[in-house]
Structure formats: C-alpha cells, structure tokens
Amino acid sequence: MHSEAARFNQEGFNANPVVSFVQPCDSFIFGDSTGRSNAADWIRTAYHDMATHNVTDGTGGLDASIRFAEEQARAENVGDGFSNTMDTAGALQVTRYISNADSLALLAVLAIESCGGPEIAFRGGRIDAGQPNAPGVPEPQQEMIGLVACGHTFGGVQHDPFPDIVNVLNDPTDTEDVAHFDSTFVTFDNDVATEYISGTTQNPLVAGFNDTTNSDKRIFGSDGNTTMSSFSASPEIFASTCADLFARMLDTVPSGVQLTDVISPLPVKPSEVNLILAGDIIQLFGLVRLWNMGDDPTRTVTMLWKDHFGGLTSRCATA
Ligand code: HEM
Incomplete structure (x- = not known):
C-alpha cells in the first residue's frame, strides 16, 4: 500500500481503515481496561520518537528509533504505550512503501483527525533508524507551551509507571488509574486550556500533589499564561495552532531525510x-x-x- 492510500482509504469501498482502531475514540485494544486509549498512545509515541532530535548535529527525530528495546527501557520512555503503538503500526501498514516512521506519523495524524482534531498536513518519506538515538532534547520554550497543550488534550498519567504523580484511584470506570489531563480526554478540544485558565483543571501535571512533577504548570505558565489564555478563548486558534505544531513535530526528521510534498487525495x-x-x-x-x-x-x-x-x-x- 502507498502512503496516499494509507492516509485516505479510511472509508468506502476497498478501504483499509486504520481509524477503526481509534473509533470510538476511547478504543483500547490491549486488554479490557478502562481509562486509556489507542489514540493517546499513538500521539505520545510520535512525540517521544521525535523528541530525540538533536538540532545541533541533525541526528534523531521521527525515525521510529523508539521501536528499539534500548530506547523503550529508558526512564524517559516509561510505560507500555510505545511498544503497543509500534506493534499496531507494524501490523497495520508498514510495507516497502511506508516505513515504520511514516506509519508512526500517520497513526498520530489519523488519531488526532478522527477524534475531533484539525486536519494535519502529512508528508511521506521518513527513513527508519537502524539503531537507537541519543536520549531526547527539549524543544524551545515558546513552542513547547503549544505542543504540550496540543498533546495533553488526549490521555493522562497512569499510576503504574508514575506512582509519585498519581495515586490509586479506585474508580471502576478507570481501571488503569489514569489521572486525565482534561475532562474530555479521548477527544481533541481546548478543554485542556479552558480548565487550566478557569482554575478547575484536574491535570495531574498542573494540580498534582507533587509540585516537582507539575511540569505542565511550569510550562503553561512560563509566558504569564498568554498562550494558554488565547487557547482558552478560542477553539479555532487552538485547532489551527495545533495543526501547525503537530505537522512540524511529525516533520522533524534526521538531517538528510527528504520528505515528500504534503500528500493530498487524488481526485x-x-x-x-x-x-x-x-x-x-x-x-x-x-x-x-x-x-x-x-x-x-x-x-x-x-x-x-x-x-x-x-x-x-x-x-x-x-x-
Ligand atoms: C515537557 C514536555 C512533556 C512532559 C514532561 C510530558 C509528560 C507526560 C507524562 C508524565 C505522561 C503520562 C504517561 C503515562 O502515564 O503513560 C504524558 C502523557 C501524554 N503525553 Fe506528554 N509530556 C510532555 C509533552 C508532550 C507532547 C509535546 C505531546 C504531544 C504533542 C505529549 C502527548 C502526550 C499524550 C497524548 C499523553 C497521554 C498518553 C496516554 O494517556 O496513554 N506530551 N506526558
């Protein structure tokens, strides 16, 4: 299957609908637990794979190096969301035309788009790394506010890998003890910002009992809440900013990789x-x-x- 078909043949005759794994948006195929979603795992995996990009030497980026056990074993990649996502990406659509890295980017695009998010420009041509990358490098601060908010409109923090952030919740509707970033955690919307600005947020990285790990609180507030206020005031600004930041995140690849033009459906x-x-x-x-x-x-x-x-x-x- 080619990238155009993998991207667009999601419904209708002859479809190969990867989106069925994120429809409904709270689908989670690994066990019958509640509180987690494939969509959130797919988005977080693309981010963690990209975050190894080193601007100085051009190494790392979205190259599926996260499929290596050595990367998954690092403290920065705790949890099973990455192995789950790699299993799904490989099983669903990796062919001689679609690398693991393209597949990873595409899963994130499809999860965001089919769970209420904006349309995202998708390019193909990513090349799989042959070995693990060096550990992750943080993004510049200003973009970091936007990208973290865009990602943290999905999912939450699990007790199991993060017992210092989340307590056992004893909630039968949330059997994996996931403290969610906003009240609408399987869909894309600006609630992560409105709840933060109104002071009602339950985001465990903002209002967590352990201030050392309240990283969203520090990042969101780092410009005096200017960015988060604009996201809270306008779902449209949030969606268009996220469409741009997600596309740039997914296009962050090792130097030398030549991505295709944005892939649009052939009429x-x-x-x-x-x-x-x-x-x-x-x-x-x-x-x-x-x-x-x-x-x-x-x-x-x-x-x-x-x-x-x-x-x-x-x-x-x-x-
Ligand atoms: C300083 C930056 C960031 C920090 C410290 C951070 C931290 C975390 C932590 C601790 C979790 C919980 C993971 C788990 O329990 O399995 C999480 C989940 C998540 N993160 Fe981030 N994150 C950051 C940036 C981002 C960015 C930029 C994105 C995407 C654009 C993103 C997307 C997600 C998603 C979708 C989840 C939910 C996963 C799930 O529910 O399975 N994060 N993040």
Whole structure:
C-alpha cells in the first residue's frame, strides 16, 4: 500500500481503515481496561520518537528509533504505550512503501483527525533508524507551551509507571488509574486550556500533589499564561495552532531525510489495473477510486484508451 492510500482509504469501498482502531475514540485494544486509549498512545509515541532530535548535529527525530528495546527501557520512555503503538503500526501498514516512521506519523495524524482534531498536513518519506538515538532534547520554550497543550488534550498519567504523580484511584470506570489531563480526554478540544485558565483543571501535571512533577504548570505558565489564555478563548486558534505544531513535530526528521510534498487525495485514482489477453480479446479491468463523491448507482465512468503512441483510438465505458 502507498502512503496516499494509507492516509485516505479510511472509508468506502476497498478501504483499509486504520481509524477503526481509534473509533470510538476511547478504543483500547490491549486488554479490557478502562481509562486509556489507542489514540493517546499513538500521539505520545510520535512525540517521544521525535523528541530525540538533536538540532545541533541533525541526528534523531521521527525515525521510529523508539521501536528499539534500548530506547523503550529508558526512564524517559516509561510505560507500555510505545511498544503497543509500534506493534499496531507494524501490523497495520508498514510495507516497502511506508516505513515504520511514516506509519508512526500517520497513526498520530489519523488519531488526532478522527477524534475531533484539525486536519494535519502529512508528508511521506521518513527513513527508519537502524539503531537507537541519543536520549531526547527539549524543544524551545515558546513552542513547547503549544505542543504540550496540543498533546495533553488526549490521555493522562497512569499510576503504574508514575506512582509519585498519581495515586490509586479506585474508580471502576478507570481501571488503569489514569489521572486525565482534561475532562474530555479521548477527544481533541481546548478543554485542556479552558480548565487550566478557569482554575478547575484536574491535570495531574498542573494540580498534582507533587509540585516537582507539575511540569505542565511550569510550562503553561512560563509566558504569564498568554498562550494558554488565547487557547482558552478560542477553539479555532487552538485547532489551527495545533495543526501547525503537530505537522512540524511529525516533520522533524534526521538531517538528510527528504520528505515528500504534503500528500493530498487524488481526485481520480486507478488501482489494481490489469490488462489481459483472453483469446483474441484484450480485457482491461481494475478499480477507480473517486474522491469525495457519494454513491450513485447510475453514474457512468468513461475510460479513455490510449495506444502505445499516446493517441486516442477507442473508448470504453463502465458503470
Ligand atoms: C515537557 C514536555 C512533556 C512532559 C514532561 C510530558 C509528560 C507526560 C507524562 C508524565 C505522561 C503520562 C504517561 C503515562 O502515564 O503513560 C504524558 C502523557 C501524554 N503525553 Fe506528554 N509530556 C510532555 C509533552 C508532550 C507532547 C509535546 C505531546 C504531544 C504533542 C505529549 C502527548 C502526550 C499524550 C497524548 C499523553 C497521554 C498518553 C496516554 O494517556 O496513554 N506530551 N506526558
């Protein structure tokens, strides 16, 4: 499967819907526990894989180095969300055309878009690392406020890997003891900002009992709450800022990697085209995907047949 198909063939005939793993948005395929979601794991994994980018020497970035056990064993990558996500990415769509790194970026895009988030520009062409990267490097402060808020509209902090941040919750609707970043933790929206600004937030990295680990509190407040206030005031500004920051996060790749243009859906796309000689008849058959058109059983699609020299010699029509 090519990147265009992996990105856009999410519904309709011949679809290979990866989004079914994040629909509904609270789906979690690893066990029957509650409180976690595939969507949150996919987004966090893309971030942690990218965060090894070293601006100075150009190494690291979104290159799927997080698939190596050595990286997953680091304290900065505690939890099973990364191995879960890599299993899903590899099983779903890695082919000779789609690297593990492209697949990881695509899972994040599809999770965000199908759970209420903005459309994200997706490029292909990421190259898988052959070995683990050096540990992660922080982002510049100003962008950090936005990117952390954009990521932390999903999911939360689990007790198990973070017992110093989250207590056992004893909540039958949250069996993995996840203290969520906002009250709408399986969908993209600006509640992470409105609840923070209104002082009602239960975000365990803002209002946690352990101030040392209240990293969101320090980051969100680091510009006097200017950024978070603007996110709180406008869901549109939050969505458009996040669309830009997520795309830039996913496009942070090791130097030398050449990404493609943004992949947009082809309006008319033939696939599985076959030309066979049956007796003395040449038969042409295959599939044609028409983008964004409703079902119409009376629609006629006209295919033009060009000869070897590019000239039109005949035409055929199929319904
Ligand atoms: C200083 C920066 C950051 C810190 C200290 C931080 C810290 C954390 C911690 C401690 C967790 C809990 C993980 C768990 O319990 O499994 C978490 C979860 C999460 N983080 Fe961050 N984070 C940061 C930045 C980001 C960014 C930039 C993104 C994405 C753009 C992001 C996306 C997520 C998501 C989606 C989850 C939820 C995972 C889940 O519920 O399974 N984080 N973060």
